[in-house]
Amino acid sequence: MLIVSCKSGAETRQANVGEREFLNALRTAGDIFFRKMSALLPENSEGYEIARLSLMS
Numbered sequence: 001m002l003i004v005s006c007k008s009g010a011e012t013r014q015a016n017v018g019e020r021e022f023l024n025a026l027r028t029a030g031d032i033f034f035r036k037m038s039a040l041l042p043e044n045s046e047g048y049e050i051a052r053l054s055l056m057s
Contacts, residue, residue: 030055 002022005014034052038045 027055 001016002019003014004017004022005012031052034048034055038048038052041048
């Protein structure tokens with residue numbers, strides 16, 4: 001289990017989450033991010049693809 005916290009202004013929120021669930025969520029979000037960046041900046045798509053694929057290993 002991990003404790004994840006987020007501070008916004010004076011408020012801090014915390015949640016407990018399983019490590020595997022947390023990492024899967026980060027990988028999914030990273031995959032979406034790098035695919036979108038490749039579409040927005042096709043001249044950098046090779047680097048984004050390398051970064052995206054490294055998330056899956």
